[in-house]
Amino acid sequence: MSAPPSSPGGVSTRQPAVFLDRDGTINEQMGYINHISRFHLLPGVGQAIRRLNEYGLPVLVVTNQSGLARGYFPESLLDEVHAEMRRQLALQGAHIDGLYICPHHPEAKEERFRLTCTCRKPRTGLLEQAAAERHLDLPRSYVVGDRWSDLRCGAAVGATTILVLTGYGRGDAQYIGPTQTVQPDFVAEDLQTAVQWILDRENNKQG
Structure with a gap:
């Protein structure tokens, strides 16, 4: 494994990032988005992501999309949905810096997607891929999502984890959370609240 990039003084130049789940965190939780x-x-997602953009924290979307593996929709629709996500964010002056997708499922209809992979959350493959490609510091990063699988994924790489109560979040917090060993570092009403907490925390570090 290669060493992290460093400045002339020997200090690592790896930076923290904010990893966002998609369904239930960025967009309304619909089960499977099988039509555009x-x-x-x-509400408020564009503004929240724009604040991260302006602060200089990379924003990466990491999402399980087993509906593709299960044959509920084609790859072309997934591409269309993500183009629409980027378009709607751009209208609010926001952007994401990367998009990482797990299309796999052990019971996939198509053989190419039928495997037990290392990238399906709560496994950490998507975060590790992003970190390697973009020189990110995972222990200094944040993972935000509405499911305990997001929290377990983030905790496994040492990241700070945030549960949002949008999507499945409120139900998971009430019915799943009390039995879990992994607990979020912060519980936020929505992405806007999560981003405010992240920025406050980053500013306190610098202070």
Whole structure:
């Protein structure tokens, strides 16, 4: 494994990032988005991501999309949905810096997607891929999502984890969370609240 990039003084130049789940965190939780008409950004998401952009924290989306593996929709629709996500964010002056997708499932209809992979959350493959490609410091990063699988994924790489109560979050917090060993570092009403907490924390570090 190669060493992290460093400045002339020997200090690592790896930076923290904010990893966002997609469904239930960025857009309304619909189960499976099997038509473009089912994609709707949650209120305040564009503003929240724009604040991260302006602060200089990379924003990466990491998402399980087993609906592709199960044959519920084609790859072309997944591409269309993500193009629409980027378009709607751009209208609010926001952007994501990367998009990482796990299309696998052990019971996939198509053989090419039928495997037990290392990238399906709560496994950490997507985060590790992003960190390697973009020189990110995972222990200094944040993982935000509405499911305990997001929290377990983030905790496994030493990241700070945030549960949002949008999507499945409120139900998971009430019915799943009390039995879990892994607990979020912060519980946020929505992505806007999560981003405010992240920025406050980063500013306190610098202070």
